[in-house]
Amino acid sequence: xxxxxxxxxxxxxxxxxxxxxxxxxxxxxxxxxxxxxxxxxxxxxxxxxxxxxxxxxxxxxxxxxxxxxxxxxxxxxxxxxxxxxxxxxxxxxxxxxxxxxxxxxxxxxxxxxxxxxxxxxxxxxxxxxxxxxxxxxxxxxxxxxxxxxxxxxxxxxxxxxxxxxxxxxxxxxxxxxxxxxxxxxxxxxxxxxxxxxxxxxxxxxxx
Amino acid sequence: xxxxxxxxxxxxxxxxxxxxxxxxxxxxxxxxxxxxxxxxxxxxxxxxxxxxxxxxxxxxxxxxxxxxxxxxxxxxxxxxxxxxxxxxxxxxxxxxxxxxxxxxxxxxxxxxxxxxxxxxxxxxxxxxxxxxxxxxxxxxxxxxxxxxxxxxxxxxxxxxxxxxxxxxxxxxxxxxxxxxxxxxxxxxxxxxxxxxxx
Amino acid sequence: xxxxxxxxxxxxxxxxxxxxxxxxxxxxxxxxxxxxxxxxxxxxxxxxxxxxxxxxxxxxxxxxxxxxxxxxxxxxxxxxxxxxxxxxxxxxxxxxxxxxxxxxxxxxxxxxxxxxxxxxxxxxxxxxxxxxxxxxxxxxxxxxxxxxxxxxxxxxxxxxxxxxxxxxxxxxxxxxxxxxxxxxxxxxxxxxxxx
Numbered sequence: 289x290x291x292x293x294x295x296x297x298x299x300x301x302x303x304x305x306x307x308x309x310x311x312x313x314x315x316x317x318x319x320x321x322x323x324x325x326x327x328x329x330x331x332x333x334x335x336x337x338x339x340x341x342x343x344x345x346x347x348x349x350x351x352x353x354x355x356x357x358x359x360x361x362x363x364x365x366x367x368x369x370x371x372x373x374x375x376x377x378x379x380x381x382x383x384x385x386x387x388x389x390x391x392x393x394x395x396x397x398x399x400x401x402x403x404x405x406x407x408x409x410x411x412x413x414x415x416x417x418x419x420x421x422x423x424x425x426x427x428x429x430x431x432x433x434x435x436x437x438x439x440x441x442x443x444x445x446x447x448x449x450x451x452x453x454x455x456x457x458x459x460x461x462x463x464x465x466x467x468x469x470x471x472x473x474x475x476x477x478x479x480x481x482x483x484x485x486x487x488x489x490x491x492x493x494x495x
Numbered sequence: 496x497x498x499x500x501x502x503x504x505x506x507x508x509x510x511x512x513x514x515x516x517x518x519x520x521x522x523x524x525x526x527x528x529x530x531x532x533x534x535x536x537x538x539x540x541x542x543x544x545x546x547x548x549x550x551x552x553x554x555x556x557x558x559x560x561x562x563x564x565x566x567x568x569x570x571x572x573x574x575x576x577x578x579x580x581x582x583x584x585x586x587x588x589x590x591x592x593x594x595x596x597x598x599x600x601x602x603x604x605x606x607x608x609x610x611x612x613x614x615x616x617x618x619x620x621x622x623x624x625x626x627x628x629x630x631x632x633x634x635x636x637x638x639x640x641x642x643x644x645x646x647x648x649x650x651x652x653x654x655x656x657x658x659x660x661x662x663x664x665x666x667x668x669x670x671x672x673x674x675x676x677x678x679x680x681x682x683x684x685x686x687x688x689x690x691x692x693x
Numbered sequence: 694x695x696x697x698x699x700x701x702x703x704x705x706x707x708x709x710x711x712x713x714x715x716x717x718x719x720x721x722x723x724x725x726x727x728x729x730x731x732x733x734x735x736x737x738x739x740x741x742x743x744x745x746x747x748x749x750x751x752x753x754x755x756x757x758x759x760x761x762x763x764x765x766x767x768x769x770x771x772x773x774x775x776x777x778x779x780x781x782x783x784x785x786x787x788x789x790x791x792x793x794x795x796x797x798x799x800x801x802x803x804x805x806x807x808x809x810x811x812x813x814x815x816x817x818x819x820x821x822x823x824x825x826x827x828x829x830x831x832x833x834x835x836x837x838x839x840x841x842x843x844x845x846x847x848x849x850x851x852x853x854x855x856x857x858x859x860x861x862x863x864x865x866x867x868x869x870x871x872x873x874x875x876x877x878x879x880x881x882x883x884x885x886x887x888x
Binding site: 517520567578593603 | 713714715716717718719720723724765766768769772773776802805806807808811812815816819858859860861862864865866867868869871872873875876879
């Protein structure tokens with residue numbers, strides 16, 4: 289390895305020059321690769337979001353863009369963005385993006401509410417960083433499906449679902465938690481209560 | 496060294512995880528599902544092979560003082576490429592593996608092979624060694640994941656194998672099982688390679 | 694994001710211990726834990742590096758990478774920040790405590806590729822922590838790692854080779870002991886309650 293060293297390679301400048309060349313070379317390769325795929329990544333993110341919104345209301349998503357355009361209207365009030373879903377000219381529900389604090393990081397979730405604001409249509413968790421295999425199971429269909437059809441109000445107040453064990457039958461005002469993941473399950477329930485209260489305040493008499 | 500010899504050594508005799516005890520972190524983290532293990536294994540094979548190859552290519556020109564930094568830069572670049580690739584073409588898997596793709600950079604196997612082999616051998620041999628080390632790593636991962644996914648979820652690669660009669664062992668999904676399964680595996684392999692005593 | 698920083702700190706030590714739950718930092722953990730003193734030294738170094746690099750990487754990410762639209766280079770930048778900090782730390786230790794420097798020996802450069810340090814920076818970005826939360830997370834993770842390695846070193850000190858079944862080498866028994874520790878730590882998961 290030492291046999292053919294040029295004189296230049298023994299100078300102190302050489303390592304610096306070498307590093308710069310390598311860094312530039314690889315930096316350029318990465319930049320090219322990144323920019324050639326960025327559109328694709330953004331498109332797939334957008335598709336994923338729109339598809340989630342559509343599936344919340346059981347709307348078809350064979351052609352996500354077209355279906356979204358046809359069924360979903362984006363609205364805004366006081367800087368708060370939300371979505372209204374229509375099917376055959378009839379309003380079938382509202383969709384909100386809600387945020388909450390999980391055990392580990394923020395949770396982002398889509399919540400579908402019926403037009404009369406009586407019950408939840410469905411929830412769909414978009415992002416969470418809970419413990420995989422434990423709290424992370426809140427993303428499983430079986431957990432999320434139980435929110436479909438749950439009432440929003442208990443009397444005059446926005447409901448805060450009580451957690452019951454995974455094995456028990458859950459009443460209308462209860463949610464089966466995930467065994468060993470009480471904190472994450474509670475995080476979802478609290479997130480819904482807090483956000484729904486805020487939403488009702490913001491939207492006021494529009495609903 | 497002949498290609499076949501290099502392969503045999505890097506996959507089996509000097510298996511990165513069981514013999515050299517390298518690359519443990521991800522071996523424990525992603526093995527709750529076989530699909531994740533497969534993707535991670537492929538990622539490591541890709542990274543180790545290409546970075547060993549590149550590092551070996553420029554080994555005669557790399558000044559000793561910046562050797563580690565250059566290696567790290569090259570490895571990091573390949574990992575970023577994998578990360579971007581996954582995000583663009585397989586976003587679900589990218590989300591499932593999360594930060595563990597980036598952690599391939601600090602996977603001791605990649606750096607270890609660069610230091611131990613690529614610095615001293617020809618590019619093509621380094622490439623083969625990288626491939627072999629990666630394959631050895633992937634095989635161990637798949638074995639552990641097989642146990643953990645089958646008993647923890649009742650499925651393999653997402654396909655339900657065990658019926659509803661099976662109550663999944665929650666522990667298999669959680670951290671401790673990974674330690675146990677890997678520990679037992681290393682013990683078994685070590686036991687098998689002990690010289691036979693009279 | 695409203696999680697209390699102190700809660701993150703405590704949780705990082707016990708309920709989501711960087712090593713026992715997230716499997717980071719295993720390589721040096723397995724090899725160094727034979728020796729109690731070296732483990733303590735390495736653990737402290739890891740704690741120190743983690744606390745500072747979490748903060749540094751947060752700043753690098755939010756004030757350099759994001760504004761310049763270079764987020765995809767975050768892996769490279771983080772590793773460089775960590776490597777530079779460790780290099781600096783090495784110089785400082787060599788200058789002020791040659792004893793510590795000689796006992797840590799090769800471990801300092803090893804910290805650079807310790808997946809724990811790099812992993813924490815990655816996690817903190819994904820979880821969108823604020824600056825204070827990142828530091829709390831780094832410090833807590835460092836303490837958690839220190840705790841785990843001290844515990845393992847202590848236990849391994851008591852295990853005599855005669856006790857082990859045939860063929861069980863250091864790595865295997867360390868892993869099994871760690872697994873039992875991980876099981877025990879799961880018992881902490883009720884401690885942290887998020888308001």
